[in-house]
Amino acid sequence: MKIKHQLAIFNAMTRLLVILVLWLMLPILVENVVYHHINNSLLEKKKKFIEHLNQEEINDFMENQDDSTQTFSEFSTLHSEFLVLSKMPIKPHQKKTTFTNEYRKIENEESEYRILQHHFTYGGEDYQLEIGSSLSEVNDLTFVIRLFIIIVFVVILFITFLADTFYIEYLLKPFYKIIDTKIRRVNEPETFDHTPIKATSRDFRELDFVLNQMMDRITEVFKKEKQFISNVSHELLTPIALLKNKLENLLQNQSLDDNAVDKIAGSLKTLDMLKKIINNLLLISRIDNNQYELNEEINLREIVSDLQEDLQDRIEDKDIQFMNEMENDFVFIGNKTLVHILIYNLVTNAIKYNKPKGGIIIEDGFADEHYYISVKDSGIGMDESQLEKIFTRFARISSDQEGQGLGLAIAQSIASFHHIQIKVKSVLNQGTTFTLLFEKAN
């Protein structure tokens, strides 16, 4: 996940948490404020009632007695308020005035009330005064507030999420630019762009600066490496050329006996092997140093049919049935010489490690977003431990085989240079299948 997404998600999460806490807390706060307000108004009503209290009024209340304890005297409309005066002995230590929330049934309608209970003594008699104020409106109000808050918060969350995302995107723009135009090009120091990145944050300007410095060093090392390889090839290949030519001239000497001729021929063979090893190692190092251009259109089907022609004598020599079953004209951009070597190495291996009268099948097709080409032989195959080291330089699967074990190392280098995946499947004594997977977009 990209850093901008992580930041945006983190911001959204923290905001969500704040909203959740507020959403849970706010009704409590609202209730407290509202209750405080109601309590005050109830106290005021009580104060007015007590102030104007006289026996006549008490009797007035008592006349409308419904049952032994309660007398309803006054209602505001819609039962939002009531006032009850009843005779009730005062218990010792009882507080004079208390507030409670209770459900009351007033005229067959039950609802929640905030009730002030006041105990007092008048004319030697104990009375209890209850003034109630309906809470249903408050509850409605709390619900509305909660709803309102949640809507406002969701809107805020959405807006700030967008704002955050855009701002983070804007802030990180130089960062992604550095990755796309600089770090990804580390493998091609020649094409590195040294122009400074425009960034508002100092961190990115610094990163860019340090990166430019690093690239300068890499370019320098890269140049030296190239120079070194060129020097090595020259220094080693010239003496080999000299030896080879000397021996070739020596071989023309008619007075040599068979034994001497054999020795010269053997030495020439060794020199030839040495030359090929050097050339192969140079090839690998050149590929690994990206010293080849990837700009040719390559038709794999053409390459395979050319190869078949080239290798016809070897195929016939082993009496191998070679089946080219390629059906697609897949074209991709790369280095033709290298791809030729890659497929050449796979096919010659398939011939070399095949059984007499065996078979080689070359197929292609599309699978899982990839174009693939597979070289399948009915050869000696390999076991797990052999499979593990086939791409290692100088690894040979059996000592009695010719070759220095560089063919597949080269194949591997060429493949990774072209971003081609190589997959190998092998069953001992049954055969091996090499599959090359190409990016379809290429």
Next chain:
Amino acid sequence: MNVLIVEDNKELAVEVYDFLCNAGYICKIANNCADALEEFGSNDYDAMLLDLGLPDGDGFEVLQTIRKTKSKIAVIVLTARGELDDRINGLHLGADDYLTKPFALTELGARLFAVIRRIHGFTLNNLSIHGFLLQLQDYKVSFDEIPLSLTKKEFDIFQYLVLNKNRVITRLQLTEHIWGDILEVNSDSNFIDVHVRNLRKKLDKHTSIDWFETVRNVGYRINE
């Protein structure tokens, strides 16, 4: 035919010199750019074998200077720098051929012959040996005007051996000539023998070919 060998490795230069002298060329050696240019200015050469890494400069510089004159000299670049860029650069600058080190002397001989023939428009497009006539441009071989049907590889082998007649040609030299400087490390192949065997069968139908000699363990030789 005059050939100037420009090579800073003196021993290598001498080997090439010996080989070319034996093949009938008149040779001279130059060890650096300055000598090469001086030789080129004072004598008339048909061909130059040019090494790229020279002590006082790059062989490409010599090549550029030579190409500014109107000389028809054939130039074969001999170098250890086998990279495609170098090859392309060399050919662009006017080299006629490019041979990477280490090369087989016989390969050099064959290429030199081809280049000189091309440049001077020689009518030497036909080679003849013991009654066989090779038409180099058309890849055709005939015996007493009876055409032989040779494969491309068989023709290449025959031509290479004839161009280097009286010399032992190793299997490796033939392999490289036929398949090029293939990177396969598996050099000890007997495929060349199969082609030679087929070639000999085809030649044998027309005349006795005891001049087509197999040198035990080494290779082949065509004696004139």
